[in-house]
Amino acid sequence: MTVVKSRLVATTAVFAFALTGATVAFAADKVCTEDLRILSQPWDGLTTTEKFADEFKELSGVGFQIDYLNENDRRAKSRADASTIGRYNVYYIDEANLAQFAAADWIVPITDYYPAEYDFEDFDPGRRTTATFDGKVWFAPITGGGDLMVYRTDLLEAADVKPPETLEELMVAVEKLHDPDNGVYGISLRGGRGSGANVWRWMPYFKGMGGEWFVDGKPAFNNEAGIKATETYLKLFEYSPPGTQTGSWDESTGAFNSGQVALIIESAPLGAMTLDPDVSSVSDKVAFGIPPKPLTGGGYAHGFAVGVKANKTEEAKKCAALWIGWATSKENEERRFEVGQPGELNRTSIFKSKAFAEKFGTELPAALEATAAVTAVNFWQNPKWPELGDRWGIILEELITGQRDDIPAALQELEDFANTLTAG
Amino acid sequence: MRIRNTLPYTFLVPTVLLLIVLAFTPLIYAVMVSFTDRTLFEPTSSWVGFENYSKLLGDRRFVSSAWVSLKWEVVTVSATMLLAVGLGVLMFETASRRQRAFFSLVFLVPVLLPRVCAAFVWKFAFHPLYGIITFPYRAITGRPLDVLSDPNSALLAVAFVDVWQWGFFFAVIVLKLLESLPPQPIEAARLDNAKPWEIHFYITLPMLKAPLVSLALVKAIESLRSFDLIYVMTRGGPGIATETLDMYAFSQGFIESGNIAYASAIAVIMLIATIVIFTVIWKRVNR
Numbered sequence: 287m288t289v290v291k292s293r294l295v296a297t298t299a300v301f302a303f304a305l306t307g308a309t310v311a312f313a314a315d316k317v318c319t320e321d322l323r324i325l326s327q328p329w330d331g332l333t334t335t336e337k338f339a340d341e342f343k344e345l346s347g348v349g350f351q352i353d354y355l356n357e358n359d360r361r362a363k364s365r366a367d368a369s370t371i372g373r374y375n376v377y378y379i380d381e382a383n384l385a386q387f388a389a390a391d392w393i394v395p396i397t398d399y400y401p402a403e404y405d406f407e408d409f410d411p412g413r414r415t416t417a418t419f420d421g422k423v424w425f426a427p428i429t430g431g432g433d434l435m436v437y438r439t440d441l442l443e444a445a446d447v448k449p450p451e452t453l454e455e456l457m458v459a460v461e462k463l464h465d466p467d468n469g470v471y472g473i474s475l476r477g478g479r480g481s482g483a484n485v486w487r488w489m490p491y492f493k494g495m496g497g498e499w500f501v502d503g504k505p506a507f508n509n510e511a512g513i514k515a516t517e518t519y520l521k522l523f524e525y526s527p528p529g530t531q532t533g534s535w536d537e538s539t540g541a542f543n544s545g546q547v548a549l550i551i552e553s554a555p556l557g558a559m560t561l562d563p564d565v566s567s568v569s570d571k572v573a574f575g576i577p578p579k580p581l582t583g584g585g586y587a588h589g590f591a592v593g594v595k596a597n598k599t600e601e602a603k604k605c606a607a608l609w610i611g612w613a614t615s616k617e618n619e620e621r622r623f624e625v626g627q628p629g630e631l632n633r634t635s636i637f638k639s640k641a642f643a644e645k646f647g648t649e650l651p652a653a654l655e656a657t658a659a660v661t662a663v664n665f666w667q668n669p670k671w672p673e674l675g676d677r678w679g680i681i682l683e684e685l686i687t688g689q690r691d692d693i694p695a696a697l698q699e700l701e702d703f704a705n706t707l708t709a710g
Numbered sequence: 711m712r713i714r715n716t717l718p719y720t721f722l723v724p725t726v727l728l729l730i731v732l733a734f735t736p737l738i739y740a741v742m743v744s745f746t747d748r749t750l751f752e753p754t755s756s757w758v759g760f761e762n763y764s765k766l767l768g769d770r771r772f773v774s775s776a777w778v779s780l781k782w783e784v785v786t787v788s789a790t791m792l793l794a795v796g797l798g799v800l801m802f803e804t805a806s807r808r809q810r811a812f813f814s815l816v817f818l819v820p821v822l823l824p825r826v827c828a829a830f831v832w833k834f835a836f837h838p839l840y841g842i843i844t845f846p847y848r849a850i851t852g853r854p855l856d857v858l859s860d861p862n863s864a865l866l867a868v869a870f871v872d873v874w875q876w877g878f879f880f881a882v883i884v885l886k887l888l889e890s891l892p893p894q895p896i897e898a899a900r901l902d903n904a905k906p907w908e909i910h911f912y913i914t915l916p917m918l919k920a921p922l923v924s925l926a927l928v929k930a931i932e933s934l935r936s937f938d939l940i941y942v943m944t945r946g947g948p949g950i951a952t953e954t955l956d957m958y959a960f961s962q963g964f965i966e967s968g969n970i971a972y973a974s975a976i977a978v979i980m981l982i983a984t985i986v987i988f989t990v991i992w993k994r995v996n997r
Contacts, residue, residue, distance in 0.1 A: 683948055
């Protein structure tokens with residue numbers, strides 16, 4: 287009995303030792319030691335990704351928590367956090383604040399840490415370019431693209447209006463389609479303040495009309511292009527639904543998806559949203575095109591970057607990059623695609639897949655491809671862009687809501703501000 | 711005797727010290743930062759004296775936000791007090807004891823609602839196309855009513871929500887104050903055939919002057935902290951029509967420019983103005 291007992295104890299000890307050793311060896315492969323904190327904008331695709339959190343835990347040994355804030359609040363919070371305590375391991379970065387974060391060394395180049403097995407080169411080249419500042423790529427895209435024109439086929443047919451191909455045709459079409467007495471507005475725009483809101487939608491007119499923010503380091507927007515672009519934008523607002531004058535993406539696209547708007551020019555993810563009957567009441571009567579000439583599509587990309595302050599060691603940075611790699615992996619994009627969240631697809635292997643064409647037909651993929659040709663970087667690529675853009679956002683909102691009407695004076699005020707900004 | 715003399719200090723000193731540390735550390739830091747050119751983007755900063763303060767004088771947004779803050783204080787405090795006194799007196803005069811208890815419970819609901827939730831609910835209620843508040847106007851005129859995009863009505867619409875939250879709560883307090891008054895002067899006035907409004911105008915409200923003034927001051931302090939309500943409903947817009955001083959400071963510090971030195975200067979001016987104005991009002995009322 288004693289011998290049996292001794293053998294049992296010895297066997298148990300050997301087994302326990304082997305198990306402990308195996309666990310240590312397994313843990314040694316994992317770079318993560320602490321749960322990750324991620325600051326992001328809300329996207330349905332991320333909610334889908336969160337459902338597979340156990341998969342990341344198995345991969346890394348740690349969990350993660352995503353804090354969601356809308357665009358303006360996310361920008362404010364991430365800037366405050368990155369410049370002070372640095373609680374977040376991963377920041378949600380966009381094209382507008384990329385220069386600011388990169389120049390301040392609040393993030394590190396993503397390509398230095400992105401795990402090779404997740405294939406960074408598979409991301410859409412346009413989005414990789416938008417994620418580039420100072421010759422380095424800083425974030426892995428979660429969404430992006432250019433602009434699409436989405437229109438109601440039934441309303442255009444009834445009014446005998448062809449999809450506009452030029453700005454002049456757009457103005458005529460919008461006026462003809464505008465019928466507020468019957469609950470239809472010609473076009474939907476964004477009027478709410480912000481470099482990524484009303485200014486974002488105003489810039490295609492400004493750049494399309496030949497405008498430049500700065501020439502030889504001096505402000506160059508207070509000219510014919512600036513005035514004409516603003517006049518055109520204000521004119522179009524006469525046909526935009528109530529609520530959009532101080533509204534942003536939600537109000538503008540919401541008006542279209544609820545069937546109140548004949549035509550809209552918006553960021554590319556709207557295309558697939560309008561085809562989704564769960565969020566769009568007009569999913570069976572929409573078609574797509576590129577923005578009318580000479581409008582330039584607003585090239586944009588949002589994505590995840592590795593924070594510096596919260597990730598003090600190389601291992602911590604690798605861990606944060608591992609999460610980014612996993613969250614933006616092809617497998618997770620396929621999951622988003624399967625549940626109908628095409629706005630958060632970024633990989634060429636997905637866009638060019640048979641399944642993508644089968645699900646969205648040929649028109650939307652064709653429009654997405656065609657719009658790439660007119661997509662441009664419309665904003666000033668400088669760390670001080672958010673400050674300049676936000677200031678113009680407020681002035682533009684004042685013009686839209688009728689608090690001021692002198693466009694040259696408004697642009698002059700912005701120019702004075704830009705001079706102070708660049709001098710400081 | 712000695713123990714009796716030192717006992718108050720034994721209790722007071724630790725708490726006062728804690729209060730000083732908690733209240734004065736950020737205050738002193740804010741004042742110091744306001745004399746520098748500190749931004750969120752640079753780890754270092756240098757002393758600039760009164761430059762931030764002199765810049766404020768020529769800043770149209772600062773002037774506008776100071777004016778908006780003043781209007782906000784006057785409108786919300788006076789409307790809340792009028793509603794509270796009016797409703798309190800009405801309940802006191804017309805409602806039975808059971809009805810008063812019921813209304814008191816119902817009137818507490820708005821203030822229990824988190825401010826951000828209330829702001830979202832009311833923002834949707836004011837929506838020009840779907841809002842329940844704007845529905846009658848749409849039904850009668852056939853035109854939408856966009857109160858939050860109109861610079862003339864946006865501040866009043868947000869103030870309406872603030873008054874809705876606090877006015878009913880204060881009405882319950884006024885009712886309880888009226889119930890706590892000795893009944894003899896009121897009964898004597900009724901025997902002299904005084905009308906209800908005369909009873910309250912000449913007797914009960916003068917008797918409640920001190921608590922009503924305190925209530926008004928509490929509301930004034932609370933109104934200074936309405937950032938969340940305004941931020942959710944209008945974000946300070948349209949343009950800068952509803953941008954208050956605290957919103958402008960936050961915007962300068964964190965949303966637009968990361969210029970926390972300039973934001974601190976705004977906060978310091980707001981603090982000084984608040985202390986001066988409240989002290990003057992308090993002294994005049996207590997004279």
